[in-house]
Amino acid sequence: MIVDAQLIHATPEVNTSPAQKFSSRYTLEILNVINSLVGEKGAAALLRAAGLLEKLPPKLTHRHENTIPYVYLANLFRSLDFIYGPRGARSIAYQIGKQSFEPAFGSFDIVANTRAKQEKLFSTAEKLEIALCTLAEISAQSSDQHIVLADHTDHFRFTVGNCPICSVPMNVDLPICYFNVGYLRGGLQSILGLNDFPIQETECMAKGDPACVFTIRKKRFTINEIGNGLTGFLALPEHLREE
Numbered sequence: 001m002i003v004d005a006q007l008i009h010a011t012p013e014v015n016t017s018p019a020q021k022f023s024s025r026y027t028l029e030i031l032n033v034i035n036s037l038v039g040e041k042g043a044a045a046l047l048r049a050a051g052l053l054e055k056l057p058p059k060l061t062h063r064h065e066n067t068i069p070y071v072y073l074a075n076l077f078r079s080l081d082f083i084y085g086p087r088g089a090r091s092i093a094y095q096i097g098k099q100s101f102e103p104a105f106g107s108f109d110i111v112a113n114t115r116a117k118q119e120k121l122f123s124t125a126e127k128l129e130i131a132l133c134t135l136a137e138i139s140a141q142s143s144d145q146h147i148v149l150a151d152h153t154d155h156f157r158f159t160v161g162n163c164p165i166c167s168v169p170m171n172v173d174l175p176i177c178y179f180n181v182g183y184l185r186g187g188l189q190s191i192l193g194l195n196d197f198p199i200q201e202t203e204c205m206a207k208g209d210p211a212c213v214f215t216i217r218k219k220r221f222t223i224n225e226i227g228n229g230l231t232g233f234l235a236l237p238e239h240l241r242e243e
């Protein structure tokens, strides 16, 4: 039993069904970021490999309507692996998550309100907590994800039920949701202007766990960690990686 955990936020439970959906606007911004990262030809190759060239609506709506089946997202991220190999895919998925937050959600009222609220707070842990509550709300609104946020003394635990990236079964031994790590980091950057909290995925539905679980350390990277090059995204133990 975990004794130091204090539940601080949970979004409403949703029905788990094969028809789980993801925001159209968010999908559009994800595709825009993919375009900027790998170019138009690369993006087209990715969509083709994912079997999405014909399936995606010709015009994705700019509204946040949850109309895109989870399986489309899962196949898109699977194709990254197929085309770029696990290492390249990991880095690209992380960048997609990080860079798509601001264009997709940066103008939300809830983001503006949390930005204003956090400025009045003194402690970094309190700032982090309200920012993570907001990120939980946004995840739940823009998909069928169910988020539980808990306080564990030196870190927060952000549990994602019904993860879109993991909605297609995979035979893996390690967590694969680098997109969600990027989402959290891009979200914290957008809300707090801080991008240096170590984030690690510890459990993942793709490897058979019941949910995808992310730990966010309350203490930011130390000068020592940064000075020792310990924040490089690919060269580090996973919990310390930053690009």
Ligand SMILES: [Zn+2]
Residues within 6 Å of the ligand: 163, 164, 165, 166, 176, 177, 204, 205, 206, 212
């Ligand atoms: Zn996942």
